[in-house]
Amino acid sequence: MQVDQVDGKVLETWDAGEVHAAFEAGEVVIIDVRSPQEFMLEHIGGSLLMPMSSFEAAGLPGQGDKRIVLMCAGGVRSERMARVALDAGFDRIAHMGGGFGAWKAAKLPYLGTDFTTGATKQVR
Template identity: 50%
Template sequence: MKTETVGTAEFQTWTVEEVAEAWAKNQVVLIDVRTPQEYMFEHIEGALLLPLPFFNAHKLPGQKDKQIIFHCGSGVRSEKVARAAIDAGLEKIAHMEGGFAAWKQAQKPYIGTNMATGAPSRVND
């Protein structure tokens, strides 16, 4: 994990492996900031959807029990959202390096769309 101090806050960049391990142990909340269409086509099972255009850092829940980690397609939007959360006063926030593309490249499990039927199906499960 890479960390950066921004004022009094800690901005973290987690690797796919770190996210996957913490996710499997239910230690983190994973928030997908991609579009609803991207999420419907494929997503990490259990990740919450909060598209970038609707993001309001002031409405995020506290992180007393679980660390929030944002992710998007490549890591660009999630970094933008994480930095906005810091600007809104969160003291510690994270995003996943490389985004969902890196998650898929690492062959981590996700929900995809069966192109023959249009139905959701587990991939790399």
């Protein structure tokens, strides 16, 4: 995990393996900031969608029991929205470096679309 100080607040960059381990342990909630279309085609099962186009830091869940990790396709949008959350009053927030591309490259499980049926399917 990479930790950066931003105006006295903490911005963490987690790799896909760290996010997966914490997610499996029930320690984090993953917020996907990609578009609804991207999310519909493939996403991490159990992740929540808050697209960058309508991102409202005030609408994020609290970080009492679970930490928030933002993610996007490559890590750029999630870092940008993490900085928005810090500007909105969060003291600490994390995002996934490399985004969904890093998740897939690490061969971690996700939900994709079966284009022959339109149904969701587990992908590993």
